[in-house]
Amino acid sequence: MGNSRGIAMETLLTWEKAQAPLDQVLETTISGLSMDDPRDKQLVMALVYGVVRWQGYLDGIIQQFSSHPLTKMKPLTLVALRVGLYQLIFLDRMPESAAINETVQALKSARQPKWLTGFVNGMLRAMARQRATLPAADEGAAVLSHPAWLVQRWYDLFGPERTRRICWINNTLPPLVVRVNTLRISTDDFIILLQENGIGCERGLFAQDGVRINDFQGPVTALPGYGEGFFVVQDEAAQLVSQLLAPFVSGRYLDGCAGLGGKTLHLAQLLPEGGRVVAVEPSRKRQAMLKDNLRRLGGPEIEIHGETLQVFGAQRHAGFAGVLVDAPCSGLGVIRRQPDIRWQRSLASLQGYQERQRELLAAAAGLVEKRxxxxxxxxxxxxxxxxxxxAAFIKEHSEFVITPAQEYLPEAARSLCDGQGFFKSTPEQGLDGFFAARMVKNG
Ligand SMILES: C[S@@+](CC[C@H](N)C(=O)[O-])C[C@H]1O[C@@H](n2cnc3c(N)ncnc32)[C@H](O)[C@@H]1O
Structure with missing residues (x-):
């Protein structure tokens, strides 16, 4: 399927089949493409992310126009209808004829039978004709475009008002936020560098080294200072999490689930002379990316271990002054950045995550030194x-006490903590939804 619509459809079909993260699937499908015009790539991305974000809403409309239940449709037919309808509703500058013809043409190029191309063509034209009467994207269940089980769970937990607000924000485009690598450049100088290059930006609202970048369309690698390691892309909420390991002393700190190292280097940045960071990351692919990031960002040497935190913990490594467990989780706080997450989780998967998280915390407990x-x-x-x-951890580990997170955060971020002293940011504050608890070992 040669054109941008075809590539978008292919990506969406692969994503549905593979149940893999959308950004990974998209990277694979577009990395090998030789698209002369960069706008083609942008269109593919806009279509893929837009369709996934609004899938529930689009499906509601398609169902109104179809006499077959959507579950009985061929996956390619449904994906083509979603891609076509998304353009009709959301891409204001796209002429209706281009949206329909190019979508149908992509099916023809993929040698789809006439009945299928005819059906998609007819449906899209019917929807275009009745465009003015289609439900708006801010009405009823359409706003939500989230799976029913999740909406029900949030209604029960947060009430209808908050649920609608969170769902609505999840469907908006997230801001680009970076943390300045102060080992290389000061936050003030980085802001000046961006402004000199005509890039609008402002200081973060909550985190001291956070910078919000406005109206920048290109890849982050094209931002000034990328090659020099002046910054790392990181939401302000994630930046605040590392700060909870304060007060920083010149001991050893463990990043127990280091991933690509967003928080690993932040810790190194925060430590005084003589402090050292050790990182654990079992995924080989992530470990390689972590090493690349650390190379780009510079800073002190960081010891990296490739085993799981459970294995690392069982090897009885010497005590750490601070341990961070940034655990694998559902990602339900970052749907705005990864819209596919909502369709790939279930209540059972939350239970699965909880089991792993409890294991990881138990493994971390033994690694923390006294106080x-x-x-x-x-x-x-x-x-x-x-x-x-x-709650389960504290019940089993009475040697740990919860300490109020607000005492370790900048003034502006203190209101993000709850009565129990837990840090809880949500998309409603313009932040990624994070949870963090700070504990001290007494026994
Ligand atoms: C939420 S991500 C970490 C993000 C990272 N801290 C950052 O700020 O970019 C969780 C990481 O835990 C890793 N992980 C999964 N199981 C693990 C285990 N048993 N022990 C240690 N790390 C694990 C995953 O590979 C993933 O990279």
Whole structure:
């Protein structure tokens, strides 16, 4: 399927089949393409992310026009209808004829039978004719475009008002936020550098080294200072999590689930002379990306271990002054950045995450030295992965006490903590939804 619509459809079909993260699937489908015009790539991305974000809403409309249940449709037919309808509703500058003809042409190029191309063509034309009467994207269930189980869960947990607000924000485009690598450049100088290059930006509202970049369309690698390692893309909420390991002393700190190293280097940045960071990351692919990031960002040498935190913990490594467990989680707090997450989770998957999180915290407990700090974090807003994990941990580990997170955060961020002293940011504050608990080991 040669054109941008065809590539978008192919990506969406692969994503549905593979149940893999959308950004990974998209990277694979577009990395090998030789598209002369960069706008073609942008269109593919806009279509793919837009369709996934609004899938529930689009499907509601398609169902109104179809006499067959959507579950009986061929996957390619449904994907073509979603891609076509998305253009009709959301891409204001796209002429109606181009939206329909190019979508149908992509099916023809893929040698789809006449009945299928005819059906998609007819449906899209019918929807275009009745465009003025289609339900708006801000009405009823259409706003939500989230799976029913999740909406029900959030209604029960947060009430209808908050649920609608969170769902609505999840469907908006997230801001580009970076953390300045102050080992290389000061935040003030980085802001000046961006402004000199005509890039609008402002200081973060909550985190001291956070910078919000406005109206920048290109890839982050094209921002000034990328090659020099002046910044790393990181939401302000994630930046605040590392700060909870304060007060920083010149001891050893463990990033127990380092991933690509967003928080690993931040810790190195925060430590005084003589402090050292050790990182654990079992995924080989992520480890390689972590090493690349650390090379780009520079800074002190960081010891990296490729085993799981459970294995690392069982090897009885010497005590750490601070341990961060930024646990694998559902990601329900970052749907705005990864719209596919909502369709790939279930209540059962939350239970699965909780089990892993409890194991990871238990493994971390033994690694913390006396009076050391343990921080548990997720990018989820679901209590099953947050408050419940913490309650179970504290019950089994009475040597740990919860200390109020607000005492370790900048003034502006203190209001993000709840009565129990947990840090809880949500998309409503313009932040990624994070949970973090700070504990100290007494025994
Ligand atoms: C939420 S991500 C970490 C994000 C990272 N801290 C950052 O700020 O970019 C969780 C990471 O935990 C890793 N992980 C999964 N199982 C693990 C285990 N048993 N022990 C340690 N890390 C694990 C995953 O590979 C993933 O990279």
């Amino acid at each position: 050391g700090v343990l921080v548990y974090a997720t990018c989820s807003i679901d209590p099953m992965e947050n408050d419940e994990v913490l």
